[in-house]
Amino acid sequence: MDELSTPGITALRHRQDNLVEHSLDRVSATYTWYRGLPQDARTQIASVARLGVEMFVDWVENRSAAASPTRIFSVAPATLTGVVTLDQTLGLVRTVLDVVLEEAPLLVPEDEHDTVRILVLTFGRDVGFAAAEVYARAAEARGAWGARLESVAVDAMLHDSSQDVATRAAAAGWRSAGPVVAVAGRAQLDALAVSRLRHQCRGMVSDSLISVRGDSVIIVLGGDTAGGAHDEETPGTRVDQAATRVAQELGGAAVVGPVAADVARAGGSLRSALSGLRALPGWTEAPSPVHADELLPERLLGGDPLATEQILARVYSPLHLMGDPFEETVATYLALGGSLEATARTLFVHANTVRYRLGRVSEQVGWDPTDSRDALMLHVAIIVARLVGADA
Structure with a gap:
């Protein structure tokens, strides 16, 4: 029931170009966003569709030797995942699948119509999973690269000039020119926890940098705050309040640095927060979070210039x-x-x-x-x- 005859396979192979052309015509007619893509992107999507139909026929003929459906997306560069969303890609897969599902049964003997429909749906399911896997890997790669850029920006705050700090922060996505506050805390965060923390920070302020270092985490917040601000509050006050709320959510010891004028001068806030975190054991009754200024006696005794x-x-x-x-x-x-x-x-x-x-x-x-x-x-x-x- 799940095998096609040799004449059926031959008919599909002879007409696979027609299936691709009809599929792309349907895609172009259905999706306005597709028609607005650059020519290079549309050519790459056409290559994906063509390879997909070819692999479907190969898979029908010899499933034991068929390549993974993930290879369908190998003809398009990884950058395409930043142009076409996963939802759009799945829409394209469904549209091509609909065309093949409509036309492929008409190309094979009548008694194999149901068989070819089952094969199309099975292969389409695998392609859908393959698309999700490709996008998941792309998102993971972008996240890892973004995390590295944020860590480099944080390192620059500790060691480099203010001009280099601004450049590194901009490379990590920092856009605002307003006040900045750094937070240093003790917390062991896995990838999921970091993702949640980043989402939380972006819900409070327009810009944030996060750097996880073993059992500690550094957070730098700045830019416009999201809602709840009173007219009499200064931007620095609002960012400081946002930093305090984020520090509270870490669940461990956390120190909030003083407000810096902008990201180029964030190093002072960050060094103060880190010094406060090191000095925190000297004040056993300290609240959590605590501001670095409240730990000045302990920081002095710890040798913080x-x-x-x-x-x-x-x-x-x-x-x-x-x-x-x-x-x-x-x-x-x-x-x-x-x-x-x-x-x-x-x-x-x-x-x-x-x-x-x-x-x-x-x-x-x-x-x-x-x-x-x-x-x-x-x-x-x-x-x-x-x-x-x-x-x-």
Whole structure:
């Protein structure tokens, strides 16, 4: 029932060119997008259709020696998968299959009509699976190449000039010119998890880079954020919030770097995040995720030179700008173990004056001297400033 006679096979072989021509005529009449393709692409698709019909006849004649249906697509370059989608390709396969299914039975003896229909449908099924396999391999190759480009861009942020960083990032698909935030986290991600993470990032921001390195992952986010933004929020704030949400989803320890002006200057944010991740064991009570700026004391103790610059700029400088009474009050209060009365006696002021000055510092600088963690930050910042002043 599933074998054709020699006359039937001979008839199919003699008329296979007609089957190809009729199939391409049907394709051209059915699909507007096909008619809009460049001539080279249409020629390649015609070659695929021709080889497919030829292989069908060969397969009918000798199935044990037939080549894999995947070979049908060998006459078209891999780049064609980027021009014609899988859905479009399957549509082409169905259309050619319909023509062969209509015309092939008319070419064989009447008692073999059903047999040739079964053979056409069976071969068409295999071709459909072969097309899906070809596109899956192409997508995997594109994904692997894209991942390599993203890793190269991330490496450039750590080692290369800002101009090289911008070039590498553009090669990896980065398009925006807005603020950037880097995230470093502990997470073991397989290919599927990375794909989900990439999809999540692209749902929040317009640009992202992901680099998996053993048990850790680096994420760089930037560009326009997707929805939910308030008018009073700056682009940097929105990107930072998106980075924090992504870091939360990693499920492990994660550090969010400071906002950088653009991707060319993303190296500072990335180095801060990585330094924070290394220093994280020094603060066992740290939340997750945590911002790299909150780990400045641990980063300093870990030997991060960038932390010196950052703690002076972000902690000490605002305190220093408030004036000597406030800086001296904070320094004295911290040196005396957080005692209001002892600080007041040392400075010859009332305890309420000390309390007022500490409150003003908390409002202006953002670090509360009466909080143990903030006190550590302020104390270290003052010590660093003194050391830098001594060196100068």
